[in-house]
Amino acid sequence: MELPNRILVGYDVIHELGNFLKDLGLGQKVLIISGANVKDLVGKIVGESLSSFGISCLWHLVNSATVDHVKRAVDVAKSQQVKAIIGLGGGKSVDVAKLSAYYASLPLIAVPTSASHDGIASPFASIKGLEKPFSMVAKPPIGILADITLIANAPKRLLASGCGDLIAKITAVKDWELARDEKGEYFRKYAGSLALLSANLVIEESEEIGRGGKDSVRDVVEALISAGVAAGIAGSSRPCSGSEHLFSHALDILAPNTGLHGERCGIGTIMMAKLHGLPWEKIALSLRNVHAPTTARELGINPDLIVDAILLAPRVRPERYTILHKLGLDRKSIVDIVKSVGVI
Incomplete structure (x- = not known):
């Protein structure tokens, strides 16, 4: 049984992401899996929050939850020797991050920007291109940071x-x-x-x-x-x-x-x-x-x-x-x- 070590739900807490990772003992370098629109919206805030705690970040942008995106994210995570993966965005980004963290054997942080399904905290991911048309076992997040201000502004x-x-x-x-x-x-x-x-x-x-x-x-x-x-x-x-x-x-x-x-x-x-x-x-x-x-x-x-x-x-x-x-x-x-x- 793997459950989150820390959950932070509140208003404008996206600014606290750096401190959130520090409290979990995750520093140095992280890979952020997200969508282009989300990066445009909060990328600067996230980058500044992480850098203020000495954490550098790489971005892997996805537009769908596919096996190809998972494979590429895993390659980046391993080649760049990141210490954790952050799933920042909607269901597709979080699902790709969960399976990527699973294959890369890295801790996962979920930072949802919408509330469209229950995959935020679950140990399962729905990925296109697999033999099964349903969710498969993946990496559950050790931390969840949910900014209600961001989520409330989603469609x-x-x-x-x-x-x-x-x-x-x-x-x-x-x-x-x-x-x-x-x-x-x-x-x-x-x-x-x-x-x-x-x-x-x-x-x-x-x-x-x-x-x-x-x-x-x-x-x-x-x-x-x-x-x-x-x-x-x-x-x-x-x-x-x-x-x-x-x-x-x-x-x-x-x-x-x-x-x-x-x-x-x-x-x-x-x-x-x-x-x-x-x-x-x-x-x-x-x-x-x-x-x-x-x-x-x-x-x-x-x-x-x-x-x-x-x-x-x-x-x-x-x-x-x-x-x-x-x-x-x-x-x-x-x-x-x-x-x-x-x-x-």
């Missing part, structure tokens, strides 16, 4: 996506319990409870989150970090990823780059909650409150692909037992379910 759609990824824990944990009861799979009660705590916070505070106040942004960021920690405690993504995530992965195969990860998971949660006999109406209302999509039309996808994705989902990870594996739904049954919850 609101990203925050709504993060809320969708959090609400998804409701069906993920239910699927995990199902696998425990019917397949004898191990189950970590604390990890499951921690994931559900994050999901329930979003549901209970969805109206306030939808209004966009900075304190609500902070709540979502902390919930995303907690969900990632739950995965670290469990030693797997089980408390965070179930049938709703399999639906999202299947949709990514059938219609690549359609919708954000959390948006797809949110819609998946509505449908999987219906299958589990959970109050799907409350889930759909919460997603609408935070301005996340709840229909195929809002997601910008053909309704038939929703049905196709549910059919494909159990085959994405045959070994991960979920409600979809249990029920083995045919196309007509899926259409009836999807229509009944208003997704199509």
Whole structure:
């Protein structure tokens, strides 16, 4: 079990990055994996903060989370003998940093600039170009610095996506319990409870989150970090990823780059909650409150692909037992379910 040694969440704390690294015993030289826009936005602040504590930095800019970017980042890290890797930016930058740190055997610091999914603290990364269409084991961060001022200024759609990824824990944990009861799979009660705590916070505070106040942004960021920690405690993504995530992965195969990860998971949660006999109406209302999509039309996808994705989902990870594996739904049954919850 690897968990963060230090977490700093606050306003304008990006200025404290140098001191944050010093407190973790990370100095001399670091590799920052980021995007071009983020570097333009905070590169000067980050550079000055690091240099004030005698830390030099190299930048590796990415525009996608691909194997190629990971390989190049690892080469730079090794050839330049950096002492740590910083993932600065959105999900793509942090995921590339996590896998790069894993392959380079270096400590990782996560500095998210958006709250679009729960990968901030988890030991898993989603990288394009691998054999698996889902997350793989990577390096969890030993430190997380989350500047709420930066994150609150990111596009609101990203925050709504993060809320969708959090609400998804409701069906993920239910699927995990199902696998425990019917397949004898191990189950970590604390990890499951921690994931559900994050999901329930979003549901209970969805109206306030939808209004966009900075304190609500902070709540979502902390919930995303907690969900990632739950995965670290469990030693797997089980408390965070179930049938709703399999639906999202299947949709990514059938219609690549359609919708954000959390948006797809949110819609998946509505449908999987219906299958589990959970109050799907409350889930759909919460997603609408935070301005996340709840229909195929809002997601910008053909309704038939929703049905196709549910059919494909159990085959994405045959070994991960979920409600979809249990029920083995045919196309007509899926259409009836999807229509009944208003997704199509």
